[in-house]
Amino acid sequence: MITVDNISKSFGDTQILFDVSATFTEGQVNLIIGASGQGKSVLTKCIVGLHEIDEGQGAILYDGRDFSKMNRKERIEVRKEIGMLFQGSALFDSLTVEENIIFPLKMFTDMTQEEMRERANFCLDRVDIINKNSLFPAECSGGMQKRIAIARAIAMNPKYLFCDEPNSGLDPKTSIVIDNLIKEITYEYNMTTVVITHDMNSVMEIGDHIIFINEGKKWWQGDNKEIIKTDNQEVVDFVYASKFMQNLREKLINS
């Protein structure tokens, strides 16, 4: 479980996050939604420590361990339990698909080459990538790159999985594949998964717990059933922005 307790974040004189608190539970897909530029990515980067939160403002707890007060060495230990899927996949260009998966194992385990290869094949099988071990990321499609990045993220058996807009740039069918994969992996390994998304299909399909961020504040929270019925105007304006979605919402409420 990850607990974010009253954190704020400023860049220079500009405050981006205002006293945000949230709890992300294990075995659930936790979504962070909101319009572009409202602070979702900054919040996630603060949680994983890529940005420092404002000094003396709140805490970030990983299963009770205060990440915000840890030194670099202690943070590295926590980070070994984190897997992250980046918006652009962030696969290492100079390494093959297999080498990308093996990379964290090589850095942090004493596994033999054979064991690492076995683990890489297992992770790649899990995301339905077969016989592509020797390809370079540039030779793979966008959807494949996302799946390879998921395979790399789960290679170390992480307790926490972060996904930054996993569906961006993907066609609807591939988006569903990625969503289902994230959901399955979360339930299978009982991970604490945090997903930033704009994709309304993801919100409805995999949102076990949803946080809506607006103007750097937590505006609303609930799940994918509650979001249909919510009367929070900002959430309604964001989620049901199109005529089609408004009609769909009405039908869902009426049914």
Add this chain to the structure above:
Amino acid sequence: MNATAQNISYFSSSMNLFEHIGRFFIMMKSVFSRPEKFKVFWKMFFSEVDSIVISSIPLVAFLSVFMGGVISLQTAANMGSPLLPEYTIGYITRSSTILEFSPTIISLIIAGKVGSNIASEIGTMRVTEQIDALEIMGVNSIGYLMLPKILATTFFFPFVVIISMVLCIFGGWIAGVQSGLYSTHTYLIGIRAFWHTDAWYVYYALLKTVVFGFLITSIACYFGYYTKGGSLEVGRSSTRAVVAASVAILVANYIITQLLLV
């Protein structure tokens, strides 16, 4: 202004020279921390020796031969006085090659070739979030990416400069002899003249090379690592890295010369 735009404008705000120097030294502290795995480090180190040092040898060799030829021809062309012995051409070619041309000019050329390559490689990793991915995994990205490059260049660049010195002198011989300006015998006398007092110049030149090698890679790594934005900024970082490394080489050259030769 949205959060992303604010983020970018904050990071791209102009920093003064002292802020850059301060951040450079803070970065250096992380560069020289213990590698996560020595096995991985050594593998990367030798890979960098190959891609930075060995791959530069053909270019350095080509340039050095022609540079040596030009030095000796220009020296011969400007030696009008019959009071100066003919072997002075060889002597001047050797001295200027060892003192300045091979260590400094070759370093400036390498700053252009290797510096831009490193800055754009690390800069691209930055803008495509590959460095963030390393950090999330718990890898010290600064040490992992920079230490092998800096050590490979610092320790192996002097060998490239030794090759350059030899080829520069060789180029001077070829140019002079085929032009009929002096004989092989006269040139060799010049090359060997006053060696017992001038041998120290080689150590001075190699010391300079170690410093220049360090400056080229560390400055390029710095500009690459702190790239913010997109592909346009990667190009800018690469240019800044080359300019800053060239300026640093010239300033360091002056300081080392003042300290060691004067």
